[in-house]
Amino acid sequence: MWNAGIAGIGSYAPERVLTNSDLEKMVDTSDEWIRTRTGISERHICDADMATSDMAVKAAAAALEDAGVEAADVDMIIVATVTPDMPFPATACIVQDRLGAGKAAAFDLQAGCSGFIYALTVGSQYIISGAYRNVLVIGADALTKVTDWEDRGTCVLFGDGAGAALLHRVPSGSGLLSFKLGAVGSGADYLKIPAGGSRLPASADTVAERGHFIKMEGNEVYKFAVRIMGEAALMSVEEAGLTTEDIDCLIPHQANIRIIDAAARRLGLPPEKVFINVQRYGNTSAASIPLALKEAVDSGKVGPGSVVVMVGFGAGLTWGAVTLRWKE
Ligand code: UT7
DSSP, rough: OOEEEEEEEEEEEOOOOEEHHHHHHSSOHHHHHHHHHOOEEEEOOOOOTTHHHHHHHHHHHHHHHHHTGGGGGGGGGEESSSOSSSSOOOHHHHHHHHHHOOOOOOEEEEEGGHHHHHHHHHHHHHHHTTTHHHEEEEEEEGGGSSSSSOOOOHTTBBBBEEEEEEEEEEBBBBBBEEEEEOGGGGGGGGOOOSSSSSOOOOOOHHHHHHTSEEEEOOOHHHHHHHHHHHHHHHHHHHHOOOGGGOSSEEEEEOOHHHHHHHHHHHTTTOOGGOOOOHHHHOGGGGGGGHHHHHHHTTSSSTTTOOOOEEEEEEETTEEEEEEEEOOO
16 A cells, blocks of 8 residues: 655745835834744745746746656646636646646645645545546745735735645655644635625726735634644644654744744644744745745755644635655
């Protein structure tokens, strides 16, 4: 028997950096407020001519190279995003063409900042069932394209980026050991872009009302995140037949340092077992977990055989956690 595991990973963040002191010149905020309330110092942001697929292609190409797999051998591409290049077609189709992955099925998956965890879980099922050999899972978002730069409650939080993982068969006992996914749809209003869909189609009024930008009830999302992150991670670890003592590295969604600290406390993990890079990227939505995973691997915090727990929450409100054993 076999399981689904990560054969290669890649990530990409735009070159342009926006610092807290840059933001001080744009809205009524301060470096001190942003750092103490969120842990963020700077974030990478797309230039005007860069879209989500541009970042996704770069991350995906790096993941394929890391895995030693040709684009032509990819069976399926899943792009987790809330900022597709356009409402349709799927960004995954654009990525498929640009990569030269002509035989791959391609679709987008929308689960907010939990998108990468959802996509990893979905993609894994095709490997585990034996249907496919190579599944490319990408988390990519350009939230700064839908950020209201006049709203200090949100504009200091977000950044852009992409991360990708190539899934393939690994021996059972390795790879994805467990997953837990969930959603609390009653919280849908807490984090949304209200206009531009079938409920409130784009019009001069929706533009004037700034309805195409992110709206968030930060406190509500915060309370949900603090409760669910530790809980979800714990459920996933237990589902894998492990305990928190077995965790080598926690890779949490990088939204806010206080949320990450709360999750680490709930799990009783020492700081060296928790990977944090929110200070340099801000909240990059579906890209945040794979961006962190890539850096955790590069820095040696995740190594051969490591037990890695990835956990996220986001718009929906969604949540998800996976426990995996890193390749030997
Ligand atoms: O991936 C999921 C995406 N969403 C999230 O992760 C968001 C989760 N929520 C959070 O991270 C936090 O709720 C925030 C960072 C958004 C806000 O932190 P908070 O500690 O909950 O602050 P608050 O909203 O309670 O606001 C406290 C004060 C308010 O002023 P008053 O009413 O006390 O005078 C805000 O107006 O801070 C003010 N404030 C700011 N001040 C300076 C809000 N944003 C800013 C800002 N700069 N950027």
